[in-house]
Amino acid sequence: MAIFSSFYCLLATLVHLVLSLNVADPFLIDNGDKTFTIGNSLWNLTLNSQFGTKLLYKGHDLVGAASGHYVSYNGAANNLTFDVSPPRLQKLNSEYTSISFLAKEGLFVWVLSPTLSGAYQYFVNHNLPQLGEFRTLWRLDNSTFTHAWTSEIADYGVKEQIDGVPLVPLSQIRGSNSTKKVQDETWQRLDGSFITKYDLAAFLPVVEGRPSLWGTLGKLPGTNEGIGSWYIHGGKDYLNGDHLKQELMNHRESITGDTVQLNMIHGTHFQSISRDNFARGRTWGPFLWYLNNGSSADALAKAKEEMKLWPYQWMKDDNGFNSRGNISGQLSLDGNRPASNAAIFLGDNNSTLRTVNQGAGYYYRTYADHMGRFRIDNVRSGSYALQAWPNGGIIADVFTTFVRNDVVISANKHTALPALSWATQGRxxxxxxxxxxxxxxxxxxxxxxxxxxxxxxxxxxxxxxxxxxxxxxxxxxxxxxxxxxxxxxxxxxxxxxxxxxxxxxxxxxxxxxxxxxxxxxxxxxxxxxxxxxxxxxxxxxxxxxxxxxxxxxxxxxxxxxxxxxxxxxxxxxxxxxxxxxxxxxxxxxxxxxxxxxxxxxxxxxxx
Missing domain, CATH: 2.60.120.260 (Galactose-binding domain-like)
Structure with missing residues (x-):
């Protein structure tokens, strides 16, 4: 224990030295024992080759005995190991600094600002296998983070749940005589009710123009000061699935009791098929991990701000992030009835997969207006299929799906589609x-x-x-x-x-x-x-x-x-x-x- 105590004293000294030299600049410190510390004047995280194990914020370690931060695919079967080369710090501009970690599967990047409580993250594929699940996540201290928040909880919870619902204590699901395990991470109580992590799933707002965020909340140890850890997606084109994409976001891990905050950037929890192969350079993100005082109102305001900033101007890569155009069109049923409020999806070209199962490329979702008109901005260059289907209302009797393949989006150009006629079943x-x-x-x-x-x-x-x-x-x-x-x-x-x-x-x-x-x-x-x-x-x-x-x-x-x-x-x-x-x-x-x-x-x- 003395060795670890000495190590953290040394680390604290190094961090203090860095901050005294330049109070605000993000930093990367090689601790000399195959661990590194990244952060700014607001927070810092110590990482080994797989896990971010110690997260210091306002003098408190938010990870504690939990596993911390990591990146994995196909559930917990494959945790990425970032040991191909030493991490690299690069100044992007006067405000943003990137810190890159390389695994055999690809490059994971943290982007820090001197005043940002949190960091942007993104992953660039080099050699991922065919997979379903791909995620970033935090396993956080279970005595600090005790509540979960999703937009669904806020919309449909009772008043006292607006700022999160309590996570079930570990004592109720492990070693308890009052529950019986009935399927994965699901227990039944004696009164017939259930405890399950899937009740904390929600529809992930992936439609253009809708804020996408969720978090886990609590109190800093020994204080009444709130704490919130949030995932915020300013852009959504790198997320798989269509308008009805839903995912698991938070839960209590039943073996250790860790509070788990999931970021299923390629999720499969509610899909029938998700086995995708990814092109080299396929990028997930950037998305934002954000720390605040637990206020959902503040996190929602931050999410709206991120949407306005998308696509981020500081993001520079060689994989087409900055090569974008726009598209617009108008759909009518059999050429004479507006496709009012139709769901519009721009996805995989010439694909046989249902839209919720598409995941290899980039995806754009919106709804038509009352006249069947739609527009999508900031679409990555490439060839897409445009699909449309009823979203209730006056076209809720249409059992066909509109499909137009080979829709080409070019950089810095607007694609105005000709009038689109959607053939109905005609019965x-x-x-x-x-x-x-x-x-x-x-x-x-x-x-x-x-x-x-x-x-x-x-x-x-x-x-x-x-x-x-x-x-x-x-x-x-x-x-x-x-x-x-x-x-x-x-x-x-x-x-x-x-x-x-x-x-x-x-x-x-x-x-x-x-x-x-x-x-x-x-x-x-x-x-x-x-x-x-x-x-x-x-x-x-x-x-x-x-x-x-x-x-x-x-x-x-x-x-x-x-x-x-x-x-x-x-x-x-x-x-x-x-x-x-x-x-x-x-x-x-x-x-x-x-x-x-x-x-x-x-x-x-x-x-």
């Missing part, structure tokens, strides 16, 4: 339940905040009568064995053709097969064969969306009849993964959370 509607917007919004039990097991509140059997039942009479997810029926009538002489049943699913879990019958005649099914590889949203506290997909069933003319009809959905198969048993009599049995979330259901004449 006459018989009825529709729910607006098409790729979410379960409006259905019973749907919507924020994230909450584990809420789908179990949906019934095993349900009957919906077209023309009589309301939207809230349909539950957002079907997970229990049973039958859900839609009853409807058809007028005499109205049956002139076959029909099409369109099932838009906000999420689907692999291992489930649901048969669909019309008037007791089987017509199709919802399964992995028809809906594709499943996503984990339902059993990871998802209550609104996951990985959207569309299943369509052709209904032969003779199957429908005049007067009364019934369409029946019946789950016939569920795998037992993510299903709990009654092996513990104190807790008992809970239904499987495998099934699907609804977006919209429509029956149309096949003209």
């Amino acid at each position: 006459k509607k018989i009825w529709q339940i729910g607006e098409l917007d790729r979410t379960g919004a409006g259905f019973n039990n749907s919507g924020p905040p994230h909450k584990h097991g809420r789908s179990a509140n949906c019934p095993a059997n349900l009957t919906y009568t077209v023309g009589t039942s309301g939207l809230r009479d349909w539950c957002f997810a079907m997970v229990k064995p049973g039958t859900w029926s839609i009853k409807f009538g058809i007028l005499s002489g109205e049956i002139t053709s076959a029909a099409v049943l369109s099932l838009a699913l906000a999420s689907f879990t692999s291992g489930v097969v649901a048969t669909i019958s019309i008037n007791e005649k089987s017509v199709c099914e919802i399964s992995q064969a028809t809906a594709g590889e499943g996503d984990p949203s339902l059993y990871r506290s998802g209550t609104l969306a996951g990985d959207w997909r569309l299943v369509q069933c052709k209904i032969a003319k003779g199957l429908l009849r005049e007067d009364q009809n019934s369409i029946d959905f019946k789950i016939k198969q569920q795998e037992r993964e993510h299903e709990w048993t009654n092996s513990d009599p104190k807790i008992g049995n809970v239904m499987s959370l495998r099934g699907f979330m609804w977006d919209s259901i429509a029956l149309e004449w096949d003209n």
